[in-house]
Amino acid sequence: MGKTSLLERMVTGECDEKPKMMIGVNFKHQEIEQVGSRFKILYYDVGGNDHITKYYPFIQEMSLLLFVFKVDSSSSLDFIQKVLDKVPLNNSPKILVGNKIDLVNQREISTETAEKFAVKHNMKYIETSAKDGSNINKLNTLILDLLI
Numbered sequence: 626m627g628k629t630s631l632l633e634r635m636v637t638g639e640c641d642e643k644p645k646m647m648i649g650v651n652f653k654h655q656e657i658e659q660v661g662s663r664f665k666i667l668y669y670d671v672g673g674n675d676h677i678t679k680y681y682p683f684i685q686e687m688s689l690l691l692f693v694f695k696v697d698s699s700s701s702l703d704f705i706q707k708v709l710d711k712v713p714l715n716n717s718p719k720i721l722v723g724n725k726i727d728l729v730n731q732r733e734i735s736t737e738t739a740e741k742f743a744v745k746h747n748m749k750y751i752e753t754s755a756k757d758g759s760n761i762n763k764l765n766t767l768i769l770d771l772l773i
């Protein structure tokens with residue numbers, strides 16, 4: 626999906642060219658200054674191939690949830706539906722992220738389809754590219770707006 630690449634881009638402004646296939650949780654923190662206040666956000670980046678069940682207790686504790694799929698793969702959005710069917714969620718704000726929008730010619734999920742999915746699940750929707758940096762600032766701003 627590009628979760629680790631996206632987080633890297635959000636937090637450092639750079640994108641690691643070769644992220645490793647991940648098992649377990651990767652933590653990253655970000656400090657943001659906004660109108661005189663300082664915020665610290667701790668991200669939990671969960672490996673996509675892991676059994677999601679083992680993260681249930683963590684997911685319940687999150688202040689905000691990001692669901693990342695890749696716009697060049699319709700099965701990646703199906704996977705999010707499967708997760709939503711299984712995982713008990715709290716009332717924290719949720720953002721659906723359609724990543725890899727730089728792959729214009731390989732696109733399988735339209736903006737409209739993803740927006741409908743987001744509305745259905747009470748999520749905000751945003752499209753990004755961790756590769757070229759599209760909308761990363763917008764995503765950071767949205768996250769902060771929803772948290773404060």
Ligand SMILES: Nc1nc2c(ncn2[C@@H]2O[C@H](COP(=O)(O)OP(=O)(O)OP(=O)(O)O)[C@@H](O)[C@H]2O)c(=O)[nH]1
Nearest residue numbers: 626627628629630644646647672673725754755756
């Ligand atoms: N074209 C394109 N490739 C991307 C983008 N973001 C990530 N990638 C590539 O997609 C592959 C997977 O990226 P990761 O960041 O490891 O994805 P992940 O969701 O963290 O994967 P797991 O941790 O294994 O679940 C890598 O080869 C990345 O370079 C993007 O926006 N555009």
Ligand SMILES: [Mg+2]
Nearest residue numbers: 628629647672
């Ligand atoms: Mg990863």
